[in-house]
Amino acid sequence: MSQPETIPVKPEIAANALVDRARYDDMARRAAENPEAFWAEESKRITWMTPPTRIKNVTFTGNVSIKWFEDGVLNASANCLDRHLATRGDQVAIIWEGDDPGEQKHVTYRELHAEVCRMANVLKSLGVRKGDRVTVYMPMIVEAAVAILACARIGAVHSVVFGGFSPDSLANRIQDCDSSILITADEGRRGGRKVPLKANVDAAAKSCPMLKKVVVVKATGGQVDMQDGRDVWYHEAAATMPLDCPPEPMNAEDPLFILYTSGSTGKPKGVLHTTGGYMVWASFTHQYVFDYHDGEVYWCTADVGWVTGHTYIVYGPLANGATTLMFEGIPNYPDTSRFWQVVDKHKVNIFYTAPTAIRALMRDGEGPVKKTSRASLRVLGSVGEPINPEAWLWYYRVVGDQRCPIVDTWWQTETGGILISALPGAIDQKPGSATLPLPGVKPVLVDGDGNVLEGATEGNLCLADSWPGQMRTVYGDHERFIQTYFSTFRGFYFSGDGARRDEDGYYWITGRVDDVINVSGHRMGTAEVESALVAHAKVAEAAVVGFPHDIKGQGIYAYVTLVAGEEPTEELRKELVMWVRKEIGPIAAPDAIQWAPGLPKTRSGKIMRRILRKIAANETDSLGDTSTLADPAVVDDLVRNRMA
Numbered sequence: 291m292s293q294p295e296t297i298p299v300k301p302e303i304a305a306n307a308l309v310d311r312a313r314y315d316d317m318a319r320r321a322a323e324n325p326e327a328f329w330a331e332e333s334k335r336i337t338w339m340t341p342p343t344r345i346k347n348v349t350f351t352g353n354v355s356i357k358w359f360e361d362g363v364l365n366a367s368a369n370c371l372d373r374h375l376a377t378r379g380d381q382v383a384i385i386w387e388g389d390d391p392g393e394q395k396h397v398t399y400r401e402l403h404a405e406v407c408r409m410a411n412v413l414k415s416l417g418v419r420k421g422d423r424v425t426v427y428m429p430m431i432v433e434a435a436v437a438i439l440a441c442a443r444i445g446a447v448h449s450v451v452f453g454g455f456s457p458d459s460l461a462n463r464i465q466d467c468d469s470s471i472l473i474t475a476d477e478g479r480r481g482g483r484k485v486p487l488k489a490n491v492d493a494a495a496k497s498c499p500m501l502k503k504v505v506v507v508k509a510t511g512g513q514v515d516m517q518d519g520r521d522v523w524y525h526e527a528a529a530t531m532p533l534d535c536p537p538e539p540m541n542a543e544d545p546l547f548i549l550y551t552s553g554s555t556g557k558p559k560g561v562l563h564t565t566g567g568y569m570v571w572a573s574f575t576h577q578y579v580f581d582y583h584d585g586e587v588y589w590c591t592a593d594v595g596w597v598t599g600h601t602y603i604v605y606g607p608l609a610n611g612a613t614t615l616m617f618e619g620i621p622n623y624p625d626t627s628r629f630w631q632v633v634d635k636h637k638v639n640i641f642y643t644a645p646t647a648i649r650a651l652m653r654d655g656e657g658p659v660k661k662t663s664r665a666s667l668r669v670l671g672s673v674g675e676p677i678n679p680e681a682w683l684w685y686y687r688v689v690g691d692q693r694c695p696i697v698d699t700w701w702q703t704e705t706g707g708i709l710i711s712a713l714p715g716a717i718d719q720k721p722g723s724a725t726l727p728l729p730g731v732k733p734v735l736v737d738g739d740g741n742v743l744e745g746a747t748e749g750n751l752c753l754a755d756s757w758p759g760q761m762r763t764v765y766g767d768h769e770r771f772i773q774t775y776f777s778t779f780r781g782f783y784f785s786g787d788g789a790r791r792d793e794d795g796y797y798w799i800t801g802r803v804d805d806v807i808n809v810s811g812h813r814m815g816t817a818e819v820e821s822a823l824v825a826h827a828k829v830a831e832a833a834v835v836g837f838p839h840d841i842k843g844q845g846i847y848a849y850v851t852l853v854a855g856e857e858p859t860e861e862l863r864k865e866l867v868m869w870v871r872k873e874i875g876p877i878a879a880p881d882a883i884q885w886a887p888g889l890p891k892t893r894s895g896k897i898m899r900r901i902l903r904k905i906a907a908n909e910t911d912s913l914g915d916t917s918t919l920a921d922p923a924v925v926d927d928l929v930r931n932r933m934a
């Protein structure tokens with residue numbers, strides 16, 4: 291199949307879009323020339339209790355300080371709810387589609403407002419105050435969005451933990467932010483199976499003495515143990531609560547949420563986002579990137595446990611008064627036509643998913659797609675990992691019938707929202723490229739020494755200046771924030787990604803350049819998987835790298851050295867995979883485990899991951915220089931015994 295170089299914006303799309311090329315150029319110019327004026331104007335998309343007069347106050351050097359709209363006062367939940375009541379109180383805010391295709395709910399803005407107030411009052415009655423951290427460990431049910439907004443309403447800082455994480459991972463996150471209250475459900479549902487959320491909370495709580503209250507939403511009605519004095523059924527506590535709860539006035543720089551994400555070293559870090567800049571960014575990017583028009587149905591398939599769910603299921607769409615769809619299930623249950631059936635059923639106009647889902651569905655061919663209409667679709671989006679041109683074109687031709695522009699959106703937990711993406715009516719698309727920066731975003735490519743590279747080139751992707759949605763710190767560890775993001779290349783925020791820029795200035799993200807792997811669009815630190823492996827009694831040492839995987843983008847490849855005397859059996863291999871699943875969660879399960887009698891190390895004892903990555907990728911004829919190894923013979927053994 292020949293691949294078109296560029297797919298130009300269609301005139302009929304540009305004509306109806308919020309932003310066409312001329313407007314994009316104008317916005318980009320104004321944002322570059324006078325960021326203060328540009329963002330002062332854009333801040334008006336948010337309803338402030340006290341509008342900001344100080345717009346931007348940022349330094350990327352020294353102690354790194356990032357402040358936007360710092361004298362403004364607002365409430366995020368009021369922006370998502372209260373301000374819409376007069377104009378669209380009876381409009382559907384959330385369409386919920388159950389795992390079971392027979393189940394759905396429509397929740398209006400008025401109903402959502404009432405429910406958020408009830409949950410906020412429950413939290414208050416349990417002693418939650420402004421600034422307290424509330425852990426949210428929920429399935430994809432409406433109450434997950436309610437919990438998030440209820441925290442925001444009373445000024446509590448939510449820390450959502452993805453429902454697929456293990457009790458241990460959950461416990462680490464509760465401990466790190468010293469959270470005394472947690473909101474969960476009895477069970478979740480995914481692909482016809484139950485996820486024992488409350489039981490996981492009970493297991494996590496054993497190592498979390500700070501956890502004083504657990505609010506449990508009855509979702510499936512499954513059997514759970516309730517601990518007297520600690521556990522509270524949400525429906526019982528809510529029954530007597532008033533349906534009104536005034537939104538807490540928050541300073542723009544008051545924390546809104548913490549979200550843990552994996553880095554190249556150590557434990558996951560608590561990415562901290564604050565209120566004003568994040569809300570402006572969520573609203574701005576959701577409106578323009580998806581060209582959201584009033585009345586449209588918008589569906590982001592992410593889980594609320596990831597940043598994509600925070601910004602593009604909850605805050606962005608609700609701030610913009612959109613109808614946002616929340617899907618409890620998975621793409622292939624009951625069958626691989628499910629996404630498109632949901633699109634037809636709810637007349638979805640804008641659809642946002644991850645390349646891994648597209649690649650998985652491609653395997654089944656066009657049949658499951660083509661038996662649906664998808665006539666309502668207007669814009670398609672991609673997020674989480676590089677989308678290969680083949681998957682891009684399938685998405686474009688088969689799913690979108692060559693009618694819908696694709697926005698490939700590059701961003702990170704740390705960036706709060708999208709930074710590089712096409713705009714449907716403004717930017718000609720190139721399959722596989724995230725295209726151009728949004729107005730106000732200043733990407734730079736730098737070489738290993740921090741020199742800025744000009745023109746068509748390839749390098750480390752940094753941002754030369756701040757944008758309102760940027761993370762402010764690592765919760766409880768500002769030094770780690772500076773070290774991780776601002777110490778590699780002085781004066782720049784370093785993303786950890788590599789990118790190429792072509793002659794048209796388009797960005798092509800090449801993937802992580804650090805020890806983070808991207809499995810099905812989820813970030814996993816190799817160090818985390820390694821420490822899980824070595825926690826097993828039979829493992830002496832482990833080294834983990836990513837390798838190219840057809841569906842997942844990257845898979846997890848582990849080299850394991852056993853304790854002397856242990857037999858490397860098939861059973862033990864399976865046991866170790868199960869062990870990592872249990873320690874971290876299913877997303878961390880290694881795809882391959884190779885027994886390694888020795889690991890390639892330098893004479894100073896440093897593992898040479900470059901070589902391990904090559905072996906895992908089956909590029910063994912380009913291993914490079916191995917002469918600095920303490921024992922070059924270990925490499926021959928690893929190459930000989932490579933996993934098929």
Ligand code: PRX
Pocket residue numbers: 551597598672673674675676677698699700701702703704724785786787799801802808811812813
């Ligand atoms: O490597 C990039 C990749 O995902 C990383 C961020 O992961 P996370 O914080 O979990 O957020 C995922 C959702 C925004 C980035 O460092 N990534 C994300 N979007 C893209 C991408 N890589 C290529 N193209 C994208 N569109």
